[in-house]
Amino acid sequence: MHATPHAVSPPAPAAAPRATDRGADTAPWQRELARAIRDPADLCRALGLDPALATAAPAGFPLLVPRPFVARMEHGNPHDPLLRQVLPVGAEAVEQSGFTADPLHEAAALAAPGLVQKYAGRALVLVSGACAVHCRYCFRREFPYAEHGATLAGTEAAVEAIAADETLTEAILSGGDPLMADDARLAALVRRLDAIPHLRRLRIHTRLPIVLPERVTDALVATLAASRLTIVVVVHANHPAELDDAVAVALRRLAAAPALLLNQAVLLAGVNDSAAALRGLSERLVDIGVLPYYLHLLDRVRGAGHFEVPEARGLELHRQLRDTLPGYAVPRLARELPGEPAKVWIA
Numbered sequence: 001m002h003a004t005p006h007a008v009s010p011p012a013p014a015a016a017p018r019a020t021d022r023g024a025d026t027a028p029w030q031r032e033l034a035r036a037i038r039d040p041a042d043l044c045r046a047l048g049l050d051p052a053l054a055t056a057a058p059a060g061f062p063l064l065v066p067r068p069f070v071a072r073m074e075h076g077n078p079h080d081p082l083l084r085q086v087l088p089v090g091a092e093a094v095e096q097s098g099f100t101a102d103p104l105h106e107a108a109a110l111a112a113p114g115l116v117q118k119y120a121g122r123a124l125v126l127v128s129g130a131c132a133v134h135c136r137y138c139f140r141r142e143f144p145y146a147e148h149g150a151t152l153a154g155t156e157a158a159v160e161a162i163a164a165d166e167t168l169t170e171a172i173l174s175g176g177d178p179l180m181a182d183d184a185r186l187a188a189l190v191r192r193l194d195a196i197p198h199l200r201r202l203r204i205h206t207r208l209p210i211v212l213p214e215r216v217t218d219a220l221v222a223t224l225a226a227s228r229l230t231i232v233v234v235v236h237a238n239h240p241a242e243l244d245d246a247v248a249v250a251l252r253r254l255a256a257a258p259a260l261l262l263n264q265a266v267l268l269a270g271v272n273d274s275a276a277a278l279r280g281l282s283e284r285l286v287d288i289g290v291l292p293y294y295l296h297l298l299d300r301v302r303g304a305g306h307f308e309v310p311e312a313r314g315l316e317l318h319r320q321l322r323d324t325l326p327g328y329a330v331p332r333l334a335r336e337l338p339g340e341p342a343k344v345w346i347a
C-alpha cells in the first residue's frame, strides 16, 4: 500500500553523535534520538538517493530526523511524502511576501515566560524548545525559545501563572515538543498541575509518538495514569505511511492510560494534498484509535511557501472527505488567524 519499511544504513562515524557520548542511564528513545540523521547527504544515502539532491540546511533550522521515521520512507523515491516533510530544499531560501518569522504573532501572546495564551480557558506551556524532528513547514521554526523562558525555570513561571488564573480549565503542554522533557521532569510537572484545583484537563501536543514511538515509556504512561486530570493527547501525523505498527502499539498504550487521542495534520503540497492521502490518513487513524481533529491550512512562516495549498483546493479536498467518510473521521479544516478568539473553521 505505502512505503515498505527498509533498514537504514548505519551512521557515518563522523556525522552522527554517538550513543556512547551520552550517559549509560539514558533511555532507549534518547539513544535513538542521539543517532538521528542530521546530514542531508546521509539521509539521501540511507534512502538510496543521489546525495546531490541534498541542499545545505539553513543554519538556524538544520535537518533532524530519527531513523525509525526514515525507515518508513520509500527507498529510492525522491518524492516520498515523509522525506519531503524533513529534507531541506533550495525553495526554503525563496522570500515570499506574506511569509514571516512569527506568522501567528506568538511573541505578543505570552501571558508569562513560557506560557502562550490566546484562547479562553486554555493556555499553552512551552515545556521544551527542542523537537525530535525538524518539519520544514514548522511555524515555530524561528521561534526564539530561549528568550521566552522555555526552560525549567520558565515552566515554573508558567505553572504559577496558571495557578493564579481561575478561568483556566485546561493546560496544554507544547513546545518544541513537550515529550522531549524526560520522564522525571514530566512527572514533576504533571504533579504540579494536578494540584491546581481549577484545572480539569491536561492536553499534550506532541509528534514524538509518531516519529519515535519508543518515547511512549512505561513511566510516561504511569504519569498520565496517575493524574487526576482528564488527559487528551493530540499527535501530529500528516500521511498514512507515518503510522506503522510500532506507532499503533505506542498509541494503544497511551490510550490505555487512559487518554483521549486526537490527530492534527497540516495540509501540505506534495505531501497530503490529495483525497486519497487524506482519506487514507483518516482511515488509518481511526483504525488505530485516534480521531482526526484538525486539518490546518499552512501557517505562513518564512521558508515554507512551497508547501502552501490554496484555500479553495483545501475546501474541495475537505468536501471529498465529507462525501466518503463517516462524520467522526472528517477533521475540521481550520486556519489560525492572529487576533481571532479561536482557530477559524474554514469548513
Ligand SMILES: *Cc1c(COP(=O)(O)O)cnc(C)c1O
Pocket (backbone or CB within 6 Å): 116, 117, 118, 119, 122, 123, 124, 172, 342, 343
Ligand atoms: C491552537 C492553540 C490552542 C488550542 O486550540 P483548540 O482549538 O482548543 O485546539 C490553544 N492555545 C494556543 C495558543 C493555540 O495556538
